[in-house]
Amino acid sequence: MAAASSAARGGLRVLLLDEQPRAGGQIYRDFALNAGRKAYLGKEYLAGRALVDGLDVANVRQEFGASVWRLEPGSRVVWSQDGVSRVSTAPHVLLAGGAQERPTPFPGWTLPGVMSAGAAQVLMKNAGLLPRDAVLAGSGPLLYLIAAQMIDAGAPPKALVETQSMRSLIGASRHLPRALLAAPTLIKGLGMIRKIKRAGVPRFTGASGFVATQTATGDLSLSFNSAARTRTLVTPLVLMHQGVVPSTHMSRASGVKHVWNDVQKAYQPVTDQWGGTDVPGLHIAGDGAGIGGADAAKAAGELAALNILHRLDRLSEDKRNQRAAGPLADLRQAMAIRPFLDAAYAPIPELSDPVGDTIVCRCEEISAEAIRTAHRSGAQGPRQVKTATRAGMGPCQGRMCDLTVRGILISCGAEATVPRARTPIKPVKLGELAALAPSQEA
Amino acid sequence: MTLDGAPIEALPGDTVAAAVLAHSGKAFRTTAHETPRAAYCMMGVCFECLLEIDGKANVQGCMTVAEDGMVVRRQNGLRRLNGDTDE
Known part of the structure; x- marks a missing residue:
């Protein structure tokens, strides 16, 4: 939200594809619907107003219930809404997929x-x-x-x-x-x-x-x-x-390099200070690039927008750096508490490395023991475990088991490589794929 | 709206999954191994809240806004390719 309004203020046309029914992400979810009611949600929730209102400008086209399921080099974005898939093109794409719970x-x-x-x-x-x-x-x-x-x-x-x-x-x-x-x-x-x-x-x-x-x-x-x-x-x-972990299906499926963050116990994409990645034209901001929380995400969104404005010759390097001072300071302050939180509230081993008939993959109903058996039978990494057991092959596509499979493999002494994510990263009906014609590009 | 033929209510803006949970905490569906499952994450990640909504199978109830007159059904077992129920 912060990136979209910053980019629009800088003179860019922005297409905002939001999978949820209304603006706000998860933190400021349904802000407009609640319209200041539900005081029990707390004062911080009210910070959503400026972000949601900031989207209400002419240069931002907002599409809700819009699931992005593929991203191609040259920045072609394939997205589904109401059972119809469309392709949009843009010189720059910013992923702001946020986090999911571990x-x-x-x-x-x-x-x-x-x-x-x-x-x-x-x-x-x-x-x-x-x-x-x-x-x-x-x-x-x-x-x-x-x-x-x-x-x-x-x-x-x-x-x-x-x-x-x-x-x-x-x-x-x-x-x-x-x-x-x-x-x-x-x-x-x-x-x-x-x-x-x-x-x-x-x-x-x-x-x-x-x-x-x-x-x-x-x-x-x-x-x-x-x-x-x-x-x-x-x-x-x-x-x-x-705790929460970055949502990385889109960034992994896009070919962005990912690493294991051993402090936050999660995979995350490799980004520079602007959110830029090793895929040309692709930035990532917010928790999807590493957990930092809402204030950090807002600052990171502003930084990414500034860099995109610079790349499109709307902002000189000096101006970009000058305007980055505020959000950089906000980001530093927001991130200052993370090392403490990450250490104090680290996930406990039994939940990252379960045993016996505890279900690991909820979709395909695969147990921890089945993963260990697959490893004993020769499955080395996440891809071979998936082939051997079907763990990660259900509709959630590994969102609920990737990290657990990793935990079990590590405890078995195996090497855990970054699991692959492939498009479509959300289930799409075959008829919708068939109806996707080049003429629908917009 | 109806849930398995019985009337249920939702407020404007509620998701279908929220409306079903408000009605009862019972399972939304059963798996291929007939174990009961209900909505789990409510944010589109886990796919546990799959429901049949207006004749369409495997719809994420938590990502669908409730609308007047919707016909919602719980899913027992996996769906067939044509979306028909198993009965």
Whole structure:
């Protein structure tokens, strides 16, 4: 959103293809729909107004429900909307695909009633649906934010089951001096934790050994170990979260070089300070280029737009660098807290390297043991595991299992290469492909 | 709208998946191995919320805005190529 309005202000015509029904991404989801109601979503949510309003200019054409499923060199973008695919061309393309929640495989995570924590937040933003007596489990700043929003909405969680331990927090404390640059964010976080304590929400930390089963009455029974005891909570809804990871299907399918970020435990594209990639004409901004959060994404979008304006001779190098000072400072401040957050709320091993009959690939119902068996039978990398087991071949195309397959392969001593993503990166009906004619280019 | 023939309600802007969840927390569909699944991520990533909407099979309920008079059906098992149900 920030990149589109910056580019338009610089005199460019912009086509904005947004897969969601309305502007706002996930953070500012349905901002216009809520129109300032739902105060429980918090003050930060209101920052969405400027971003959404900034799109309402003549040079920006907004298309919603538009799924980009292929990107070709020379920047031909193939996208689907209402069952019709179209091709658009542009000298520059900016990917801003954001993040998804890290998959959290544990026994029972496919049961109805187990959802990602972010899903509950989407339901609050989209439909005003409040989770009742839900157990929030996992770790990360988003977990605290969602707990605080639930409390303010009058639907506090039944319990907060946190996977981070005192040890991980102490280990992370060496990053605190740098994080002090982002003091307002730290203070906001501490405020959320205080709110959770004040609301009397039971908290369990250092939790592991998660198992969910269905009870006779249709509720869920969630067991876990915390403080050397096994605990069981009965709840209609388990909301699990282990942080977010970049959405890289589009960038990987476009041929951009990707690397493993061992601090954030995720794959990410290699980009320069402007978001530029090794594919000509292709920039990436926001969480899709590495997790930084909403403020970092806005700054990165502005930087990418400045660089694109420069490449198109709308802005001299000096002017670009001059105007970049503000967003660069914003970006530095927003990123200052990441090393602390990444270390304090790192994913726990059992959720990145599950064992036994825990489902890894939800679409094709492939277990952790099946992945290990495939490796023992000679499957070396993610591609061979996919061929041997079908893990990653379902409609989500590996979004829910790529990272887990990697975790298992690493634990087996195998080399984990970056998994491939191929177009169409979203399912497209054969009839729609057949109807895609060159005459539809626009 | 209707869900498996029974009337359900949605507010303007709600996604179909939100409307189905508001109606009941039961499964949206069953898999090829007949295990029950319901909406999981609500943001278009996981494809667990696949529903039959207005005769079209395998539609992501979380990416579809609810509309007056929609005919929504849960999916049991995999869809056939022509989109027909298994019954």
